[in-house]
Amino acid sequence: xxxLLELHSVTRSYGSRAVLKDVSFGVRGGRITGFVGSNxxxxxxxxxxxxxxxxxxxxEVTLDGKPLAVEQRARFGYMPEERxxxxxxxxxxxxVYLGRLHGMTAAAAKQSTDALLExxxxxxxxxxxxxxxxxxxxxxAQIAAALVHEPDVLVLDEPFSGLDPIAVESVLAVLxxxxxxxxxxxxxxxxxDIVERLCDDLVVIADGGIRxxxxxxxxxxxxxxxxxxxxxxxxxxxxRAEPGVEVLEFDxxxxxFDASVDVAQxxxxxxxxxxxxxxxxxxxxxLAQIFxxxxx
Amino acid sequence: MxxxxxxxxxxxxxxxxxxxxxxxxxxxxxxxxxxAVLLLxxxxxxxxxxxxxxxxxxAKVAAVGSAIGTVSDTGQFDVVExxxxxxxxxxxxxxEVEAAVxxxxxxxxxxxxxxxxxxxxxxxxxxxxxxxxxxxxPLDHDPLLIYFVSLGFGVAFFMSAITFGQIIAQxxxxxxxxxxxxxxxxxxxxxxxxAGKIIGNSLxxxxxxxxxxxxxxxxxxxxxxxILLADxxxxxxxxxxxxxxxxxxxxxxxxxxxxxxSRTEDLGSALTPVTMLVMIPYFAVIFFNDxxxxxxxxxxxxxxxxxxxxxxxxxxxxxxxEPLLSLALLVATTVVVxxxxxxxxxxxxxxxxxxxxxxxxLRG
Numbered sequence: 001x002x003x004l005l006e007l008h009s010v011t012r013s014y015g016s017r018a019v020l021k022d023v024s025f026g027v028r029g030g031r032i033t034g035f036v037g038s039n040x041x042x043x044x045x046x047x048x049x050x051x052x053x054x055x056x057x058x059x060e061v062t063l064d065g066k067p068l069a070v071e072q073r074a075r076f077g078y079m080p081e082e083r084x085x086x087x088x089x090x091x092x093x094x095x096v097y098l099g100r101l102h103g104m105t106a107a108a109a110k111q112s113t114d115a116l117l118e119x120x121x122x123x124x125x126x127x128x129x130x131x132x133x134x135x136x137x138x139x140x141a142q143i144a145a146a147l148v149h150e151p152d153v154l155v156l157d158e159p160f161s162g163l164d165p166i167a168v169e170s171v172l173a174v175l176x177x178x179x180x181x182x183x184x185x186x187x188x189x190x191x192x193d194i195v196e197r198l199c200d201d202l203v204v205i206a207d208g209g210i211r212x213x214x215x216x217x218x219x220x221x222x223x224x225x226x227x228x229x230x231x232x233x234x235x236x237x238x239x240r241a242e243p244g245v246e247v248l249e250f251d252x253x254x255x256x257f258d259a260s261v262d263v264a265q266x267x268x269x270x271x272x273x274x275x276x277x278x279x280x281x282x283x284x285x286x287l288a289q290i291f292x293x294x295x296x
Numbered sequence: 297m298x299x300x301x302x303x304x305x306x307x308x309x310x311x312x313x314x315x316x317x318x319x320x321x322x323x324x325x326x327x328x329x330x331x332a333v334l335l336l337x338x339x340x341x342x343x344x345x346x347x348x349x350x351x352x353x354x355a356k357v358a359a360v361g362s363a364i365g366t367v368s369d370t371g372q373f374d375v376v377e378x379x380x381x382x383x384x385x386x387x388x389x390x391x392e393v394e395a396a397v398x399x400x401x402x403x404x405x406x407x408x409x410x411x412x413x414x415x416x417x418x419x420x421x422x423x424x425x426x427x428x429x430x431x432x433x434p435l436d437h438d439p440l441l442i443y444f445v446s447l448g449f450g451v452a453f454f455m456s457a458i459t460f461g462q463i464i465a466q467x468x469x470x471x472x473x474x475x476x477x478x479x480x481x482x483x484x485x486x487x488x489x490x491a492g493k494i495i496g497n498s499l500x501x502x503x504x505x506x507x508x509x510x511x512x513x514x515x516x517x518x519x520x521x522x523i524l525l526a527d528x529x530x531x532x533x534x535x536x537x538x539x540x541x542x543x544x545x546x547x548x549x550x551x552x553x554x555x556x557x558s559r560t561e562d563l564g565s566a567l568t569p570v571t572m573l574v575m576i577p578y579f580a581v582i583f584f585n586d587x588x589x590x591x592x593x594x595x596x597x598x599x600x601x602x603x604x605x606x607x608x609x610x611x612x613x614x615x616x617x618e619p620l621l622s623l624a625l626l627v628a629t630t631v632v633v634x635x636x637x638x639x640x641x642x643x644x645x646x647x648x649x650x651x652x653x654x655x656x657x658l659r660g
Contacts, residue, residue, distance in 0.1 A: 087474060
């Protein structure tokens with residue numbers, strides 16, 4: 001069953017500085033949700049409130065419509081932005097310890113630790129002290145720490161920063177597996193290209209307020225203006241003279257233009273008649289463009 | 297979803313945390329070695345003390361003629377017989393004997409004592425005729441013994457409190473500095489985190505103190521100093537009991553103070569007030585161990601009671617109910633300190649960067 005984690009009108013301030021203003025959004029189970037925002041936009045504070053590390057000034061966090069109990073929060077998995085594990089503990093020992101703190105039996109914690117280390121290709125490092133691990137391995141260890149107790153909700157603050165592309169793939173595979181069991185997975189990132197590629201849903205936060213949230217496709221559709229891309233074998237000089245067309249980019253046989261769908265169809269018909277069309281497509285905005293637009 | 301676990305009880309969680317603290321400490325070579333050295337030092341000081349006191353040979357005293365009988369009658373000296381006064385004087389000059397005793401009809405005791413450059417107190421004392429003496433309120437204890445016992449309590453408390461206080465503070469800051477505290481706070485209630493830390497380290501400190509007391513007791517018995525043991529024993533037991541409560545209080549103070557800083561480098565300044573608090577009873581008991589008023593006050597001031605009250609039990613100046621009253625006071629204070637300390641600890645944990653102001657941490 002897919003769970004649903006929701007924030008309802010959450011506000012929080014530090015002293016007189018309002019960090020979160022009326023923040024509401026949902027994180028759907030079974031999907032990976034990207035949480036995007038500039039530095040200082042309120043991502044970490046939001047995540048800490050979800051985890052119960054910080055209390056909101058007002059508003060609440062619910063799971064499947066019910067307010068969160070302490071017991072449920074203990075079943076969350078969290079990877080904080082500031083990475084940290086005990087430097088002088090052995091990797092496997094530490095993961096087993098964290099699993100047991102979450103309430104696993106020693107045997108279950110051991111089993112889960114072994115399986116995770118295997119998946120994250122850390123098995124050979126199981127008995128190394130955490131401080132002796134390479135930076136990339138520490139990062140993977142941190143993800144293992146968030147996952148060891150098979151959490152019901154997974155919250156990760158910048159999980160991919162500092163990972164090489166191969167590590168990104170192995171971590172992503174683990175997250176997708178977890179999400180596939182119906183668990184809501186929320187991760188923050190300021191690397192928009194990674195978010196664009198990895199997540200199913202998106203939440204954009206700026207200046208303590210949610211600016212956009214929904215599925216990636218939906219957001220794209222919402223923010224695609226009627227912009228088209230056209231490339232032909234011949235010359236597109238005539239395009240500028242077409243009524244209802246505003247040419248934005250032009251280079252001989254290539255043009256980007258704004259027009260209503262009907263006008264665009266007419267342009268396409270004309271282009272086909274004039275020469276062979278190499279490419280015609282609605283131009284979808286990249287996440288970076290949507291982001292720039294919504295945080296304005 | 298997998299259900300290979302259940303919500304652990306607070307007790308189980310606390311113990312899990314305490315157990316990790318103990319495990320990590322016992323894994324530290326520095327800790328194991330310093331504990332072993334401490335125990336050996338206590339053992340050695342008692343054994344060596346016993347050997348030197350048994351081996352104190354009687355002083356050599358030369359005696360001439362009828363004085364030989366007089367000196368050997370005291371049973372305190374090794375008598376070297378000399379044929380005449382000149383030979384006895386030569387023995388004194390050569391440093392062979394401490395003093396010489398020769399017959400002297402002019403002296404009321406019938407002998408006179410010859411020494412090189414200083415009056416030989418023990419010889420004079422044993423040969424003098426003294427008026428009979430009656431002490432109305434005899435001192436129970438040798439002042440030197442009082443000094444050593446007070447020093448023992450003071451040093452043991454001071455060393456353990458400082459050592460384990462530092463260890464707790466380090467452990468708090470380590471979690472804050474490595475930021476694992478965020479994961480921990482998202483996993484277990486903060487007060488259990490603090491409780492586990494305090495219990496784990498208190499058990500270690502308590503174990504060390506109990507170990508020292510036990511070794512001291514066994515060593516005293518083994519070296520035949522059981523009279524001293526009977527004398528010190530009850531106060532030793534009270535010391536261990538008071539230490540247990542007092543240390544929990546100090547542990548709470550140390551953790552709260554440590555939670556105010558984010559880096560090990562800043563620990564020193566944050567801990568100074570707590571360290572002062574520990575040093576006061578240490579110095580007080582050393583300087584004022586013969587001052588009844590100061591010791592009595594100390595025995596009721598919570599952070600000084602672990603040293604003050606066992607001292608009074610040892611001196612025999614405490615009524616039977618006094619340790620109990622003082623202990624109750626100490627336990628009550630400990631509870632209050634724990635409440636305030638856990639608040640400061642919880643509020644300090646997530647504040648990174650510079651030093652958090654105490655008032656700020658109290659407000660939350």
